[in-house]
Amino acid sequence: MDDFLQILRQKVKIGVVGGSDFEKVQEQLGNDVVQKFDYVFPENGLVAYKDGKLLCKQNIQGHLGEALIQDLINYCLSYIAKIKLPKKRGTFIEFRNGMLNVSPIGRSCSQDERVEFYELDKKENIRQKFVADLRKEFAGKGLTFSIGGQISFDVFPDGWDKRYCLGHVENDGYQTIYFFGDKTMPRCPGNGTERSSHPSLSTAYQLLTLQAQNSRIPGRQPLFIFGDRHVESCFPSLY
Structure with a gap:
């Protein structure tokens, strides 16, 4: 290669x-x-490199501001607290440099628990309903909500x-x-x-x-x- x-x-x-x-x-x-x-x-x-040198770095908190990030995190945690699932574990929100990753079951679930949630989500559209609610609540805030994988969805600024x-x-x-x-x-x-x-x-x-x-x-x-x-x-x- x-x-x-x-x-x-x-x-x-x-x-x-x-x-x-x-x-x-x-x-x-x-x-x-x-x-x-x-x-x-x-x-x-x-994070960008050009010709072997660091060009620039950006992060979500610098772009959105702490107030909006806290509003988003608090709303997600409140929503998750109201969901009744067969199981819940830990790490419901993972803060990354360019996004928030939100998982209703929690990212620390086992592989078997992950599959169980995924099958339930396909039937009941748990993440789809969650994202629809967030899009309504945070309309006009410049946020994109993207469902992916088996147990979570990402939240990031539009265009990121x-x-x-x-x-x-x-x-x-x-x-x-x-x-x-x-x-x-x-x-x-x-x-x-x-x-x-x-x-x-x-x-x-x-x-x-x-x-x-x-x-x-x-x-x-x-x-x-x-x-x-x-x-x-x-x-x-x-x-």
Whole structure:
């Protein structure tokens, strides 16, 4: 994979974006990840590296303010207290750099308890009803509520999905940005939907093969941005 990336890098600029923190990105792609890619965007770009150097950091409390965060946390805890479930455990709200992760059952549940809640949620739409209530209560506050996984949902400022990283490259002169994300290839399912729907992006699986075969992509030098899990799981298919 590393050899392929460096060959590709001679022809185009390359970046990687993921929802995980920088340590997790290093674990997935190597401690020297900022040397392998022209851009590295952990936490969807809230932390940004360019040309091997830290560009900037952002966090949810600085953006939303403590008052709104406390209102949101208090409301979620109050709502959870009123839900009757077969089981409840601990860590109902996990505070992350770029989001709040809210779990009605609690993130410290066992795997069996996780599956039990997930099956119940599919029948009773527990998280869907929770999110609908939050959208009504916090309408106009600039918040996005995104259900994912089996036991929780995320709350983050509008635009703080993988599209956020585009703000770091919009003034760097790229005519075209190609995004290779989890849901942009049929063989690699995942959670890249929000990012791939951005109007300034094109998804083009064949471009990697064209570059590997020394074919030329028309126009000025483009930027290729890869989802972190996409690089890890799908690059072997390109050899």
